[in-house]
Structures are given as C-alpha cells and as structure tokens.
Amino acid sequence: MTLERLLSLVGPGALELDTAPAGPAVVVAGVAVLDVLDPEIRPRELVLAVGVGAGSAQAADVVRRAGAAGAAGVVFGPERPQGSARALRAVAGEAGTAVLFRTWHRWDELVVVLRAGLAAAGAVPSSAARGPVLGDLDGLADAVAALVGGSVTIEDTESRVLAYSSTEENVDEMRRLTILGRRVPPWRVAAMRDAGFFRALWTTDDVLHRRAQGENPERLVCAVRAGGEVLGSVWVAAVGGRPLAPNAAEALRAASREAAAHLLHQRTRGADSRLAEDAARALLEDRGSAEVLAERASLPAREPCAVLAVGAGPGPAEQTAPGDPSRLYGLLALHCAALGHRIVVVPAGGRALVLVSALDQEPGRAREQLSNLATSLTTRLSAAVGTPVRAGVGEVVPVLARAAESRRTAEQALKALTRAGDTRSVAWVEDVADTIGVLQVLDALRDLDLPRATSVARLAACDAEQGGNRLVESLRAYLDHFGDVSAAARSLSLHPNSLRYRLSRITALSGLDLASPDARLLAQLQLRLGDADKGPGRAP
Secondary structure, eight states: OBHHHHHHHHOTTTEEEEEOTTOTTOBOOEEEEOBTTBOOOOTTEEEEOTTOOTTSHHHHHHHHHHHHHTOSEEEEOSOOOTTHHHHHHHHHHHHTOEEEEEOSSOHHHHHHHHHHHHHHHHHSOGGGGGSSOTTOHHHHHHHHHHHHTSEEEEEOTTSBEEEEOOOOTTOOHHHHHHHHHTBOOHHHHHHHHHTTHHHHHHTOSSOEEEOOBTTBOOEEEEEEEETTEEEEEEEEEOOTTOOOOTTHHHHHHHHHHHHHHHHHHHHHSTTOHHHHHHHHHHHHTTOSOHHHHHHHHTOOTTSOBEEEEEEESSSOGGGOOOSOHHHHHHHHHHHHHHTTOEEEEEEETTEEEEEEESOOSSHHHHHHHHHHHHHHHHHHHHHHHTSOEEEEEOOOBSSGGGHHHHHHHHHHHHHHHHHHTOSOSEEEGGGGHHHHHHHHHHHHHTTOOOOTTOHHHHHHHHHHHTTSOHHHHHHHHHHHTTTOHHHHHHHHTOOHHHHHHHHHHHHHHHOOOTTOHHHHHHHHHHHHHHHHHHOTTSOO
16 A cells, blocks of 8 residues: 555545655555654554644654654644745655645544545455546446346435436335435434344444345345444345346445445545535635645636625624524535536535636626526525525636635625615625625724714713613614605604604704714714614614
8 A cells, every 4th residue: 555545545635745755655554643652653654743743843853753764654734834844845855754734634533534545445456446436436336236236325324325326227116215315215214223223234244135025125235334434335226126146245245345445535535525615615715725625625726716605584694594504505505506506515604605616708607607596596595494595796706716805795795785684685796885885984983982972972872861762763764864854754654743853852962963964974874883783684
C-alpha cells in the first residue's frame, strides 16, 4: 500500500500532501497517533502529530525522528503559520519523510478513515482495477446483479439507497418503494430493527438469507465494512420468479469486500454532502484555494456562478428559518436538483445560502437562469413550509473563486427584502438598493452617542409615561408618508383630524420642528435605529 494509493483511495477530503522527498510511492503499513509519553515511531507508519503545532520547534523534531525511523510521513493539523510549511518542507527534505496536513476531518475521524482505507485496499483483489471505476456505485451494482442473477441495492447504515442495479423486470413492491423513495420505507426499517435484524447484520461478516414470503422474493444481504467500521450493506433480491444463482452468496460476499473501497471513496469525496458543504462554506467565506475547494464540492472552478440567500418568514435574515430549518435546507436541495442545477446548500444562521454553479457563459442568460430558479424556489417552498419564503439573488461572478462577492450581494438583497417587509419574494441588489443604502447608514450610526434630549427621545419618554407608543407611531407614519396627513391617517386607521391633533401634541411635547429638514432627518434616523434594535416588522 503506497502513500499515493492511500491518498487516492480516501480522497482529498482527508489529507493534503505538502511534500514527499522520497516520492509518493513510499509504503504505508499503518497509522499511528503520536504519543508524547511513548514517542516511539515505527517504520512505514503514517504518524498523526496530534497536539503538535506545525510552526513549533517540536514539529521539526517529530519530522526528523520520523525520518530516522523510516516512517511513511507525518500529518499535522490544518493550521499553517506563516513560513511554517516552508520550514517543515526543508526539514522533511533532509529527513526523507513526507509531510501532510489534515483538512476537514477531526483527528478521530481521520484515524478511522485512514485505517478503513488501508483495510479496504487490502480487501480489494488486484483484478478490481478492471472492474467499475472507483466510486461508481451504480456500475458496481450492475456488475453484482449480473453475477448473482438478481436485483441489487447498495445502502448506507441508515438504509438510504446509494445505488441500485438497472434490473427492471418484475421487481417486487418493496424494491419499487425503496428505489422511488431512495431509502427503505421507515415502517420496514422499524420492523427489521425490532426483530434484531440489523444487530445481526452489523455484527457478522457472513451473508444473511431472508426467505421468500408471499409476494416478497428471497433476499441476500451482506454488510460492507473496512477497518472495523461498518460502511453500509449490499442487498440482492430475486426477480422474475427465478431463483438466484447457485453461487450468489459467495459472489455477494466478494462484492461486499470490493464495495468497501467504493463506499469509502464515495464518503470522502464530493458525494459526501458534509465535505461538499464545508468546501462551499469556505468558498463563500473566501478561505482557501478555490481550485482545491471546487474539487471537494464537485463544482466547476472556472464557470460562472452565483449565490441565492434564502429565508422563510417575515423577520430579518437571522430569524427567517421555519421551525425546522433542516426541512428548508432539504427542500432547497431537492427542488434545485429537480430543476437540473448544480448546487450546494450551506446553512447559515437560520437561512440558507445556495451556491449555484455552471451558469450560462452569457451574463444576460445567466441572470435569467437565476431569476427563474429563485422565483420557482420561493413559490414552491412557500407552499411547502406554509410561510413566505424570500430569496436575495447575488450577482453573477465569472469564476468560483469570487463566490464570496456574490454571497455578500445576495445577503444584502435578502436583508433588505425582510427588513422592509417588501411584498416581493425575489430581489437583486439593484431592486432594493435604496433600502440597502439606508441599512448601511444605520449600521454606521449604530454606535453613535446621540444627545439624550433629542425630539424623538422626549417623545418616546412621553409615550412611556402613558404606557404606549401612540405618538411615536403617529410621527413615524407622518414622516413615512412624506407629510401627507390623509395617507398617514389611513395607515393608522385614524381620521385625518385625529392625526392633526396628535401632530400638534407631538410638536408641543417634544419641541420637534416639523418645518426643519434637519429635525425631520434626525427624527427619521432615530426612528429607524429604534426599529432595527427591536427586530422584525418595521421598514428601515
């Protein structure tokens, strides 16, 4: 097992190779966590330097000792202080050992992934290179189906269908329901769990046989595991009333060993939704190499992309999720996939950021694609979650490396939509530019220490004494309607004369000079700042 093969198997989501002075063909025989109390390093091991900073003097010492012991390489955490990688590279060159950096996995996850990779590679026969391409689970399912003479599904440990064979003839109802729902029906999972079936499956290396019952044909199932970790299962069902091949159990047992490498590859590469989400989040936060992150997220790095900021509910962006935010995220991914878009959904504080890639190269058509997608999403999701869903559309950028720019404009547009109580469900920045400008002014003024005796402050104090906010609301309506007493009165459900009386009271109690442009401007700004502090429901 070479370092190159191990990295290829577990994928770029686990490790990044920084330098390999002896070449990537060095042999890896095991994975060990560095123990400061027992610092022995053994030959051909990949040493995980947990707790050793890459920029510390101890890091250089670990690399030297690893080289002297003939270790395959040393893995450090993801932090790389300025100049540390270059210094470690020089030490590694002298020691003749590889230096790698952990990326997204936690240390405990990395141990499992690497050891599972070693075990899976040892289980795969050399002829596997002539079989399905690593990660092609559908191809593997078809190959197994041809061997056993039945239909095949490959499932994860939660009974979700990862792949299935293309067998279509006379499939039974359970297989049909499982494939259509992309998972075993919940009632069936519960029944098997209660019967102790999964306990038996996950604790044996043997093939389990379920006899035919009524319309349900006979089935075989075998767990897929690597390095002691259960990765999923492979199921075989008879079709067309024909029995399975005589050697079906033996073929399934061999297939489960080969499936380990495929499932591990699928878990650690772009098909791993968490890895894709983490990579997309880094892109949206303008962190890391866009080329590397694009590969992890399975998105094209050099094609136009944009971001949609999506939130449900009437409040500001940070309060726009429905009761179950995960439902919104799942519906977003489902609808985008149904519409044929390559996207990654990134949860972000109750709202969702949808990174849409592979847009049309022509800017006008790309904007049209985004508008159509946003409109379709908000319409469908509003009906699904039972509350208005809004989307801020970010500007189209030419490459994935500039996705953070699109995110900023998308979030600005969504915030403006929700703050203003706008009736629209979709907006670009130019649609709500004035509202965005006001919000930015308010943000800049938020920490300003205004005099305590301003007109609005005095008016608010009078309202507080009377146990309400009637006068403040009346002033706000008057200013919002540009001094139009009739329109302001209608918005308050008052007679115009009643509002005129209140205005006279406002000027008498607060000293506000409604004829002064400065006084009106300051009053509006203070009212807006007060609304923003209270939260949703007010126009900025």
